[in-house]
Amino acid sequence: MVTGLKTGDQSAMAELYDRYSSVVYAVALRVLGDTGAAEDVLQEVFLQLWRNPSAFDAARGTLASWLAVVTRNRAIDSLRKRRPETDIEDVVLSVAPDLAAEADRARVAEKVRGALGGMAAPQRSALEMAYWQGMSHSEIAEKTGEPLGTVKTRIRAGLMALRKAFQT
């Protein structure tokens, strides 16, 4: 489908939208909590892919995960009322074999929610504040009243726990 975009094929764009718009919209809505703002981000993300399909490198992960990360970054920029900070070409993910099959996205989501549910509440909370609210570690420390070092450790340990859940 991305190859179709490179040739300027509008039907490839429609097919790609039908397959991935639910992921993009869910991520945008989770960050922004507002359907209108989420639709704006949805529009922006797909239009950027249309304008520059080469920004996605198939050798480095699935389109679903790439779109999810690009959307999250754009949504956080929108939430914090700042200009886009990350160019979509700068979003580089390592190959994640467990995400290779797009059809398994529901299973992946379930597994992530399971891993998050298994974390201690303060750890999950630190990770979610950083990811879904775009808070810096010092903002999280200020909000929770915890030392900076503790916040850093919790966030890294949270990501490692997620990684581990997909290695077993």
Next chain:
Amino acid sequence: MTEHEQYAEDLALYALDALRGEERARLDQHLATCAACRLELEQLRGDTALLALSAAGPRPPQRARKRLMDAVALEPRVPVLEQTSTGRGWWGWLGWAATAAVLILAASFWRENVTLKETLASASSQAAESKRQLEELRQIAAPIIEPEAQRVTLVAARTPPQPQGKAFYLRKRNSLVFLANNMPALPPQKAYELWLIPTSGNPIPAGVFKPDAHGSATVVNPPLPPGTEVKAFAITVENEAGSLAPTSPILMMGAGE
């Protein structure tokens, strides 16, 4: 604590865009010179993708699809024949080289045609013309082929140089050409080893290489079992003499495009 362990927690924050100010600037500096930390950052970003994929919710309204497709229809695009080269290392340079080569060939064929028509007039003038053409080609190609030529790659200012490799594999001829750039230097006794990962079976050694002072390296037609169907290529760090099987973690990997 090793240098990499020192950065481990900051890398996680960086992957989440949660690191700011001086700490971010310091890590940016380190990332520009440390391939291991860049690799870890990519893996951490992969981990954050998992978080993003955990989001669930309603499907977008139908009007969003119409809005997008209307906008797409207003922006018809010409087919992209070559990848644009923003921030992609010297592939852009190769594009220029390929364009130059095509131009040279085209000019050469055109001139050859003209020359043939003049052959009857004078065999000696043809020889002179050929010599002149050869000299002209040599001059045009000199910046591309001369070893002492300066080669400058322009990339986006805030993109740290990323190690990149490109493998060209032609199974029916058992032929492999591999080009790499921005590869970090290695200790004296170590080298990079390229692996062909077949669709079934163990990784096959596909050449050992050391990058030059600019981080560039090539592997041309290493000995390979004939007719091997490839699933991916990968790179590890091995002893200088090479290994028969990978003994260290994969640093770089890519499947077919």
